[in-house]
Amino acid sequence: MARDPVARFRTDFVTVAPADVLRFVIERMTEDGSQFVCVVDSARLVGVITDGDIRRGLLSGLSLDSPAVDFMNGDFTYLIAGYAPPEAQHLLTNFEAIPVVTSEFALVGVVSRRGSTAYSLAEPFLTPRETDAISVAAASGWISSKSQDVALFEAEFADALGLPAGLAVSNGTDAIELALLALGLQPGDEVLVPDLTFGATASAVVNVGCVPVLVDVETASLGLDPTGLVRAVSPRTRAILVVHLYGKPAHIDALLLFARDHGLLVVEDCAEAIGTLVDGKQVGSFGDAGTFSFFANKTLTTGEGGFVVFKDRKALERGAIIRDHGMVPEKRYWHEIVGHNYRMTGLQASLGRVQVERLDTLVEGRKRVFGHYRSILSSQPQFEFDVEPVIENRVDSHWLSEFRLSPESAPVRDRLISFLLELGVEARPYFYPLHVMPAYDKYAIPGEKYEVSTTESARGLCMPSSSFLELHDVQEICRRLELAWAVIGQES
Ligand SMILES: Cc1ncc(COP(=O)(O)O)c(C=O)c1O
Incomplete structure (x- = not known):
């Protein structure tokens, strides 16, 4: 395209x-x-x-x-x-x-x-076609979740990624909650969650009454470390919540094996992984459920929004009921169970449908941008690009263009980020490990060191990654990065 x-x-x-x-x-x-x-x-x-x-x-x-x-x-x-x-x-x-x-x-x-002065971390890539689609939806009056755009978006998104049928929802956090509820998880059930992820992965587990158990990640994939699961699993464990962080595929085959051996469900949090493939298949299609986010900084956006796919048709049907206040489709206002309102609006879906048509541009743009960073920066010893991939046949969709600082350079990472901000470049550190934060420290496994999440979190750097950035933008961003690096070098 x-x-x-x-x-x-x-x-x-x-x-x-x-x-x-x-x-x-x-x-x-x-x-x-x-x-x-x-x-x-x-x-x-x-x-x-x-x-x-x-x-x-x-x-x-x-x-x-x-x-x-x-x-x-x-x-x-x-x-x-x-x-x-x-x-x-x-x-x-x-x-x-x-x-x-x-x-x-x-x-x-x-x-x-585009102005050459400020580069945000990740901006939506919208064209007049998206604006037109929203105007048409608004003019039709079909703006709620009853709009046929929602069902069309669901079919088109799943089809574009080769996913099983799914449900469009209000955001990526609700998508995880809905996945857990529809798969039948009960209050008190334990869910294994990576220590390095956005907090919503764990909050979704807590908000449905389950207990996240934090597991360290692998250096290369930044996903759950299959060898760490053994120390985390208990008789109360029901599921593994796999996260494909920053577009990198987690070590899904080993995680699936572990789940099978221990009778656990697998939910894949693909909020950051639209376009991430393993063996040619979109992630999210390996587990019992896969969830996506369409927040404005995501590869495909509906402003806020999310999606959940299920392997099993029955779970999908249960999910549709839970999403719609627990009402059964065949009898309006008849509540079979206590549900939620997790629905996506027609306005969001109308925007999403145009984004699906442009999906190739959006995904390939992310990868192209990362390729530019790699070709400009990878020969510089302070930046590490080639952390060895652990999975054959993997396609990293590079939701964010991220790489790591060498261990010697890691201590100046945050100074570098502040300096870049002054130069009009919004860079961000990797997420904080969950186990160090007040909201989640109680979910750490006693005695567990979380060495990898701690080390990698302290040296990861995410750079502006919008799909529309061109080579000259990335060259300009790298010029500023090199300037910031030179000034910090003189300071220390
Ligand atoms: C890994 C991960 N999981 C879940 C979410 C939650 O998605 P949302 O912001 O759409 O609720 C995000 C969002 O950024 C995320 O990065």
Whole structure:
């Protein structure tokens, strides 16, 4: 599939009215840090103003009290909503920004080149197609979970990843809760959880009344260490909650074997692993259930949102009832069990359907970005990229472009992150190990050292990873990383 262009569609644009005076226009542009404003009259776009228009206006004798109508450009280039991305890309070679209007000339957004100054960790990659889809859903009135977009999204997402049938839910945490409930876990049951993960993996277990038991991870995969499970398993253990962290596949074959030998259920938390494959199969399809998150920083987003797939049709059916207040589908308002409202809205699903169509772009973008970091940085001894993979035939989807600092460099990791932030690069450390935090320390196995999660957590670095970043963006980010590294080197 062709890559989407660098052009970015934004709705956070600045507007002024034709009667607003130059002083006001300059103030608005300065406040917003923008070099481009749209002039809107009775909801119609009537002109644009750039820094250049202001300079030329001042030279030709305008005063700070001149109205915008006197110096705006009324003969501007624009795009009609639904434009073809290459068209925008082409226009941006000549313009800083281009307004996007409806056929009635109502302003709906602005397409601009991405600013080169600030790089967030992971931003959603949205195009006007997503905006259009939400508008269509809103205009139809089908915005709740009753919208047919939800069922269509469910089928399309599962189909695109080759997953069994699943349920769209409100977020990735609820997806884990629903998986555990639908698989029949009971209060007090123990669930083996990796010590290195986002807290939601463990909170979902606690919130359904079960008990997480923290297990150390493997150095390479950052997933559950199969050899550590032996020390964690007890007669109360019912399930293993496998996490595929940062897009890396966990050691799933060994974990499945362990589960089989001990009669345990397996739930895969794939919140960070859309596009992660083992033996050509999407993770989430190996266990009894697989869960996904569509939070805005995830590879595919619906703003907030989640998904759960089940191996067994009966668990899927139970899940659908639990998701819908415990009501049985054949008899409305008849509650067979106490359920939850874990439903996804039609608005979210309408956005998600376009993201599914662009899935290839989104997943391949993540991998491409990581490849750029690796090719630029891996020869530098302070960065470790080649932690040996433990699984053959694995495809890391690189939700986040992450790597580790060498053991000698680890102590300056947090200083490096603060410095990068000052340089406009949002980098993050790996997650904290769960066993050190007040919310979860009681779930640690007594006497367990958690050496790997502790060491790796202290030296991992996650870099800006949005799917739309291009080589020149990553080069710029790495230039700043190298600058930060050089300054820290002089400090120490
Ligand atoms: C590993 C992991 N599990 C679960 C979640 C929870 O997903 P959500 O934020 O959609 O509730 C996340 C979200 O970031 C995650 O990273």
